[in-house]
Amino acid sequence: MADDLIKPHELIANIQPRPPQTGWMDTPVEIRKGMYCYAANPKSLETLGFPFAREWNPLDEDWKLPPNWKEILFEGMRERLERFRTFKIFMDICVRCGACADKCHFFIGSGDPKNMPVLRAELLRSVYRRDFTTAGKLFGRLAGGREMTAEVLKEWWYYYFQCTECRRCSVFCPYGIDTAEITIMARELINLLGLNIDWIATPVSNCYRTGNHLGIQPHAYKDMIDFFVDDIEEITGVRVEPNLNKKGADILFITPSGDVFADPGTYTAMGYLMLFHFLKEKYGLDVTWSTYASEGGNFGFFTSHETMKRLNAKMYAEARRLGVKWILGGECGHMWRVIQQYMDTMNGPPDFLEEPVSPITGTKFENAKSTKMVHITEFTADLIHHGKLDLDPRRNDDLVVTYHDSCNPSRGMGLLDEPRYVIKNVCNHFYEMPPNTIREQTFCCGSGAGLNAGENMELRMIGGFPRANAVKYVHEKHGVNMLACICAIDRAALPPLMDYWVPGVDVTGVHELVANALNLPGQNERSTNLRGEEISGMEAEDE
Amino acid sequence: MDLDGFLRKRKKDLVQKWFHAVVETYSSDASRFFENRKDPFANPVGNTFRKGLDALYDRLLDTQSNDPHQIGTCLDPMIRIRAVQNFFPSQAVGFLFDFKKILRQELGEKLQQPGMGEAFTRLEERIDEFGLIAFNIYMQCREKIYQLKTDDLRERTFRAFERAGLVYEISKTDTDQENYH
Numbered sequence: 001m002a003d004d005l006i007k008p009h010e011l012i013a014n015i016q017p018r019p020p021q022t023g024w025m026d027t028p029v030e031i032r033k034g035m036y037c038y039a040a041n042p043k044s045l046e047t048l049g050f051p052f053a054r055e056w057n058p059l060d061e062d063w064k065l066p067p068n069w070k071e072i073l074f075e076g077m078r079e080r081l082e083r084f085r086t087f088k089i090f091m092d093i094c095v096r097c098g099a100c101a102d103k104c105h106f107f108i109g110s111g112d113p114k115n116m117p118v119l120r121a122e123l124l125r126s127v128y129r130r131d132f133t134t135a136g137k138l139f140g141r142l143a144g145g146r147e148m149t150a151e152v153l154k155e156w157w158y159y160y161f162q163c164t165e166c167r168r169c170s171v172f173c174p175y176g177i178d179t180a181e182i183t184i185m186a187r188e189l190i191n192l193l194g195l196n197i198d199w200i201a202t203p204v205s206n207c208y209r210t211g212n213h214l215g216i217q218p219h220a221y222k223d224m225i226d227f228f229v230d231d232i233e234e235i236t237g238v239r240v241e242p243n244l245n246k247k248g249a250d251i252l253f254i255t256p257s258g259d260v261f262a263d264p265g266t267y268t269a270m271g272y273l274m275l276f277h278f279l280k281e282k283y284g285l286d287v288t289w290s291t292y293a294s295e296g297g298n299f300g301f302f303t304s305h306e307t308m309k310r311l312n313a314k315m316y317a318e319a320r321r322l323g324v325k326w327i328l329g330g331e332c333g334h335m336w337r338v339i340q341q342y343m344d345t346m347n348g349p350p351d352f353l354e355e356p357v358s359p360i361t362g363t364k365f366e367n368a369k370s371t372k373m374v375h376i377t378e379f380t381a382d383l384i385h386h387g388k389l390d391l392d393p394r395r396n397d398d399l400v401v402t403y404h405d406s407c408n409p410s411r412g413m414g415l416l417d418e419p420r421y422v423i424k425n426v427c428n429h430f431y432e433m434p435p436n437t438i439r440e441q442t443f444c445c446g447s448g449a450g451l452n453a454g455e456n457m458e459l460r461m462i463g464g465f466p467r468a469n470a471v472k473y474v475h476e477k478h479g480v481n482m483l484a485c486i487c488a489i490d491r492a493a494l495p496p497l498m499d500y501w502v503p504g505v506d507v508t509g510v511h512e513l514v515a516n517a518l519n520l521p522g523q524n525e526r527s528t529n530l531r532g533e534e535i536s537g538m539e540a541e542d543e
Numbered sequence: 544m545d546l547d548g549f550l551r552k553r554k555k556d557l558v559q560k561w562f563h564a565v566v567e568t569y570s571s572d573a574s575r576f577f578e579n580r581k582d583p584f585a586n587p588v589g590n591t592f593r594k595g596l597d598a599l600y601d602r603l604l605d606t607q608s609n610d611p612h613q614i615g616t617c618l619d620p621m622i623r624i625r626a627v628q629n630f631f632p633s634q635a636v637g638f639l640f641d642f643k644k645i646l647r648q649e650l651g652e653k654l655q656q657p658g659m660g661e662a663f664t665r666l667e668e669r670i671d672e673f674g675l676i677a678f679n680i681y682m683q684c685r686e687k688i689y690q691l692k693t694d695d696l697r698e699r700t701f702r703a704f705e706r707a708g709l710v711y712e713i714s715k716t717d718t719d720q721e722n723y724h
Contacts, residue, residue, distance in 0.1 A: 034688070102586075109624075113570045457691050462628060496691045500691065501626075
């Protein structure tokens with residue numbers, strides 16, 4: 001291990017000119033520190049009623065599996081093959097053409113062949129073939145089948161938690177196989193045996209109990225909002241007055257709790273507050289935040305369909321309770337994939353809400369006709385397009401910005417142009433990264449789908465390398481010093497990634513940039529940005 | 544021809560052999576990909592080594608320039624990658640020493656020519672020095688990884704709470720100092 005001190009003779013014995021040349025089925029999994037997340041706290045699993053909660057360590061030989069683990073796993077697989085037609089199709093139709101093989105950021109960064117999406121999927125598919133198809137039952141390995149053993153299970157666990165479900169590979173699949181769905185299914189199966197990881201299970205448990213991943217209670221949530229209000233007043237001289245849990249408001253605003261509790265997302269949260277204040281003052285728009293639906297993110301999505309549904313339900317429940325017209329969603333990644341692709345059929349249709357129309361511009365958000373939930377960059381882009389915002393982009397002139405398409409909004413809902421439109425209207429210096437690293441082909445931050453822990457930092461750095469490499473290019477070519485994104489995981493994951501690969505590049509949400517540029521009625525001479533940094537040419541005069 | 548002349552004449556070929564030796568330290572699927580995919584953004588690892596080894600080769604030859612910082616700048620992108628991949632420390636920096644083997648093979652009989660042996664020894668010493676610089680960089684990278692791990696919570700959640708006055712304030716400097724005692 002790179003982080004374990006070993007004796008010189010061991011070191012010499014382990015210097016290999018080439019890695020083992022055995023075939024993938026015969027190369028046993030080696031679980032390396034830095035590449036996996038810790039096992040789930042049993043208490044979190046108990047809170048959620050998940051099976052086989054126990055203490056276990058991935059490095060131990062014995063994972064304390066239930067005696068009938070294989071039976072449980074196969075039954076789970078059978079059930080899902082019947083329930084999800086996509087899963088059955090994805091198991092059957094792959095011809096192993098290899099189009100996806102070199103598209104995964106983890107493979108591109110690590111060179112580990114089991115990170116090639118086709119091979120990662122093959123870990124599951126080979127077991128399916130042997131035990132669920134006639135050819136596999138008859139011919140076993142000759143038909144590409146592989147016996148399910150405890151070692152294979154460990155390999156599943158190791159590699160299905162080395163996939164961020166970013167779906168870049170699926171863009172290149174000629175059959176349209178969504179490899180993320182294979183990972184989703186594999187994780188569901190693994191979780192049937194209590195093999196959850198803590199970075200997912202504990203946020204899910206917190207969210208289930210208190211409404212957000214960090215387990216922050218309503219009063220602390222309010223304290224943070226109050227704190228932002230003070231900060232905004234200090235910077236702009238304007239005291240914004242946000243609504244919390246206001247019944248009868250026009251719009252319910254839901255954003256990931258990361259925006260409220262984790263830097264640099266907190267500046268994005270201040271951005272939302274300033275935008276809503278401006279819209280209230282100018283146009284009378286009444287937006288409310290909720291301390292109950294205080295989490296847009298949904299780590300249930302990385303656990304099981306049922307858990308995702310349970311956590312998501314609060315969005316519509318809160319919208320109904322408050323009697324709003326529709327829901328506005330903040331800058332989040334997987335939250336939008338859940339909303340766009342699952343929410344409406346899981347917890348909808350929300351007939352009690354109205355088809356979203358911007359009360360300020362009259363624009364109908366037809367793409368949100370069914371879900372009744374609009375992405376804030378669409379909302380803001382529409383406001384800018386209609387000239388409804390008073391903007392001074394010069395306050396962002398110290399920033400040379402590029403934009404990282406967060407995987408889920410870009411590939412999961414096709415949100416590509418609106419964030420760029422907003423950025424270009426609030427910043428004077430914007431440069432795109434190379435075409436094969438943005439938009440649909442964007443590279444993942446390397447930490448999505450619940451892998452944003454501290455203990456797997458090597459994995460995150462390797463997985464994020466292709467993204468960082470593209471940032472480095474624009475940093476060196478154009479002097480880019482700010483990486484904008486619309487995902488709370490990105491805002492948490494990209495700063496250490498930049499710190500390691502491209503020092504000198506900071507990370508921001510789009511609405512932090514909007515708020516820097518936004519002129520608030522009655523504001524003072526603003527000499528700093530939202531981070532309290534002096535703006536060149538606008539410095540406050542010495543007292 | 545002296546060693547310097549040999550190295551200058553054969554640069555393209557020798558850098559390619561060196562590059563090949565580096566990608567051979569990965570699995571066969573990966574080495575094929577790292578070697579053949581030319582797009583620098585689709586294949587950043589391969590591209591970093593292709594460019595990096597080329598520049599490093601020039602640095603090796605430029606015996607007038609011994610600024611460790613400049614040599615380090617050249618090595619850094621490559622070592623930074625190897626420091627987070629599945630390698631022992633020795634393997635992570637070992638590709639530098641592989642170049643000696645390659646050269647010895649390529650020089651073959653020529654090593655016996657007058658003056659060639661001494662020149663080759665000097666070059667080997669230079670490669671060793673580069674190796675030591677590489678190890679420094681490797682350690683800096685590993686230390687950065689550990690720092691990122693420990694900063695993870697403090698930098699994100701804790702600081703936000705701290706700013707809101709929800710927790711007792713312990714400044715980063717205080718805790719860093721504690722670590723050194």
